[in-house]
Amino acid sequence: MGAEALEHANRYFEWAARELELPQEAWVQLLTPYREVRVELNIRMDDGKTGTFIGYRVQHDNSRGPFKGGIRYHPQVDSDEVRALAQLMTWKTALVGIPFGGAKGGIQVDAARLSVAERERLTRALVDKIHDIVGDHTDIPGPDMGTGPREMAWFFDQYAKYHGHRPGVVTGKPVALGGSLGRISATGRGCVELLEALFNRLGESLSGKRVVIQGFGNVGSWAARFLAERGCKIVGISDLGGAYFNSDGIDIAHALEHVERAGSLRGFDGGEPIEAEALLGLDCDVLLPAAVGGVITKEIAKTIRARFVIEGANGPTTPEADEILHERGIQVVPDILANAGGVTVSYFEWVQNLQHFYWEEEQINKELRRILWQAFDRVWEEAKRRRCSLRLAAYVLAIGKVWEATKWRGV
Numbered sequence: 001m002g003a004e005a006l007e008h009a010n011r012y013f014e015w016a017a018r019e020l021e022l023p024q025e026a027w028v029q030l031l032t033p034y035r036e037v038r039v040e041l042n043i044r045m046d047d048g049k050t051g052t053f054i055g056y057r058v059q060h061d062n063s064r065g066p067f068k069g070g071i072r073y074h075p076q077v078d079s080d081e082v083r084a085l086a087q088l089m090t091w092k093t094a095l096v097g098i099p100f101g102g103a104k105g106g107i108q109v110d111a112a113r114l115s116v117a118e119r120e121r122l123t124r125a126l127v128d129k130i131h132d133i134v135g136d137h138t139d140i141p142g143p144d145m146g147t148g149p150r151e152m153a154w155f156f157d158q159y160a161k162y163h164g165h166r167p168g169v170v171t172g173k174p175v176a177l178g179g180s181l182g183r184i185s186a187t188g189r190g191c192v193e194l195l196e197a198l199f200n201r202l203g204e205s206l207s208g209k210r211v212v213i214q215g216f217g218n219v220g221s222w223a224a225r226f227l228a229e230r231g232c233k234i235v236g237i238s239d240l241g242g243a244y245f246n247s248d249g250i251d252i253a254h255a256l257e258h259v260e261r262a263g264s265l266r267g268f269d270g271g272e273p274i275e276a277e278a279l280l281g282l283d284c285d286v287l288l289p290a291a292v293g294g295v296i297t298k299e300i301a302k303t304i305r306a307r308f309v310i311e312g313a314n315g316p317t318t319p320e321a322d323e324i325l326h327e328r329g330i331q332v333v334p335d336i337l338a339n340a341g342g343v344t345v346s347y348f349e350w351v352q353n354l355q356h357f358y359w360e361e362e363q364i365n366k367e368l369r370r371i372l373w374q375a376f377d378r379v380w381e382e383a384k385r386r387r388c389s390l391r392l393a394a395y396v397l398a399i400g401k402v403w404e405a406t407k408w409r410g411v
């Protein structure tokens with residue numbers, strides 16, 4: 001699984017490196033991670049037995065600032081997947097212009113099968129093993145799939161036992177511990193801002209658009225709320241519990257209530273149940289994949305009927321599928337732009353932590369909008385100038401920036 005994700009990330013890099021005519025030495029320097037750590041995590045399980053898990057932290061690049069990136073708890077986590085995701089973070093932070101490099105971490109675990117106490121011991125065990133290589137000016141973890149404010153709070157607390165009160169060592173914390181207002185909803189909000197910027201460029205309105213969302217976790221559910229608020233019709237949603245279609249638009253508040261009660265969309269009565277793959281081929285204006293990577297394969301790409309794809313997830317589209325979508329005139333807002341809202345508000349959280357001065361939510365949302373609209377405009381103009389896809393334009397801009405910083409720093 002992870003090997004494919006890494007191969008795909010490298011391929012996207014290669015397309016941009018060729019477009020930029022980067023020398024071979026740049027390819028090697030930019031692709032080679034700075035540091036990779038793999039750790040054994042032994043914890044006491046609730047039944048008294050010892051559970052052994054493997055944790056990872058890959059620090060990809062820090063030429064523009066401290067390493068930054070989330071920590072994922074998922075059964076598919078492996079060293080190659082974390083390498084791929086760390087690389088994406090380097091391009092993402094460069095593209096939106098926040099002063100961080102890229103990193104990613106994770107634990108190979110099905111967190112849903114652990115008790116809260118086991119998740120706490122596992123998170124603290126990870127900090128015990130990696131606290132020496134993270135820090136508020138070296139490497140700043142944050143949330144990702146399977147983690148959230150709860151895990152970030154334990155991370156912060158365990159780190160404090162070694163290094164004292166350093167809230168800036170991790171972002172995505174609860175507001176009560178120095179987390180930022182607006183962080184929870186930031187990735188979903190960011191997707192919606194970018195869609196608004198896109199339709200604005202096309203002289204169209206976001207209101208009235210029909211949207212299909214794959215994944216109803218943090219990113220998908222917040223995007224759904226904001227899209228519904230802006231007058232969109234969410235005609236399809238899905239999660240591990242099932243996929244549902246409703247041509248009149250799904251009542252998002254009702255879907256949220258259902259998930260709150262039932263733990264997933266399984267048994268949802270606000271739409272017609274359909275096959276998971278059929279969801280991706282629904283007739284709509286916008287398809288928003290907001291689940292795992294690698295879901296839009298070349299076979300699926302041929303069935304997509306959306307006009308636009310906006311990648312809430314990291315790496316949802318394979319390079320072969322990307323080429324097919326491009327040939328078919330379906331524009332893709334790539335992950336390093338589409339889901340950059342999360343790390344952008346993580347940046348605001350870090351700034352607030354370092355300054356011990358906290359902003360109002362209104363200011364956070366305003367700054368988020370400014371950063372994302374500017375990044376969108378740069379990508380749009382670059383794509384026009386080079387007559388290329390938004391993905392290639394985004395990668396060209398991001399990789400160009402990182403290479404420039406690397407060159408200035410020297411060996």
Ligand code: GLU
Binds near residue numbers: 143314
């Ligand atoms: N996991 C998020 C991403 O993939 C960002 C994590 C962070 O805020 O550092 O962009």
